Amino acid sequence: MTALLELEDLVVSRGRRFRLAPLTIRFDTPGVVGLFGHNGAGKTTLLKALAGLLPLRSGSVKTPGAALPTLLPDSPFLYTFLRVGSVPDVLGDYFEDFDRDRARSIINSLSLDTSKKVGDLSKGMEEQLNLGMTLARRSSVYLLDEPLAAVDPVTRDRMLELIGQHRPADALIIVSTHLIAGLEPLFDECVVLHDGRMLLRTQASQASSGQSLEARIKEAMLRA
Numbered sequence: 001m002t003a004l005l006e007l008e009d010l011v012v013s014r015g016r017r018f019r020l021a022p023l024t025i026r027f028d029t030p031g032v033v034g035l036f037g038h039n040g041a042g043k044t045t046l047l048k049a050l051a052g053l054l055p056l057r058s059g060s061v062k063t064p065g066a067a068l069p070t071l072l073p074d075s076p077f078l079y080t081f082l083r084v085g086s087v088p089d090v091l092g093d094y095f096e097d098f099d100r101d102r103a104r105s106i107i108n109s110l111s112l113d114t115s116k117k118v119g120d121l122s123k124g125m126e127e128q129l130n131l132g133m134t135l136a137r138r139s140s141v142y143l144l145d146e147p148l149a150a151v152d153p154v155t156r157d158r159m160l161e162l163i164g165q166h167r168p169a170d171a172l173i174i175v176s177t178h179l180i181a182g183l184e185p186l187f188d189e190c191v192v193l194h195d196g197r198m199l200l201r202t203q204a205s206q207a208s209s210g211q212s213l214e215a216r217i218k219e220a221m222l223r224a
């Protein structure tokens, strides 16, 4: 069976001091994976490498059909001078896998003012737009780097709904975040990185049998 995402002995360097891995992980089933770890653990490095934005020192990353995963970076990626309403057409011209109709319906469901410039949105609104436009691309693997850092709790719930509604049923979604408790229902599985290596991989449902997921992850991080 072809995996949705398979990393074999992956090694990635960042600067002179940091090295990821070697990491071997295989994801066979669709679902949402939480990627956790302390500041500097290597989450962004891993996601950028998986998206082809950092060179691999050694090892391999495989996806079905060799398509690159779709990355939502941890910093805003849309030009600030664009009007919200023009974003679907601009991204549609840029990405072959972009679904303009899905993008328009996502913008509608977020109740964003289409006449506003991206640069005039609040940080949380911009995060909503960035996440929505990433989900408007058709992909089998989505990598979301800190997608919900600036949103208020009500908006966070709305964005969780957005992910639930617009994620393709057969896709793998990896979400890097420091928020565990508020997002627990989202995750099927969790991976914890520590100093560039994999400290823990666990099913979210296993974790909820005794301790909360957050308690389990914190305990693993403190013991590392």
Ligand SMILES: Nc1ncnc2c1ncn2[C@@H]1O[C@H](COP(=O)(O)OP(=O)(O)OP(=O)(O)O)[C@@H](O)[C@H]1O
Pocket: 014, 015, 016, 018, 037, 038, 039, 040, 041, 042, 043, 044, 045, 046
């Ligand atoms: N552009 C860069 N040049 C050199 N080193 C870098 C660069 N970006 C990150 N690093 C280093 O790589 C290591 C991993 O950083 P990374 O951003 O992947 O961690 P992270 O787990 O995403 O952290 P955070 O939770 O703070 O976002 C850190 O030691 C960091 O200092």
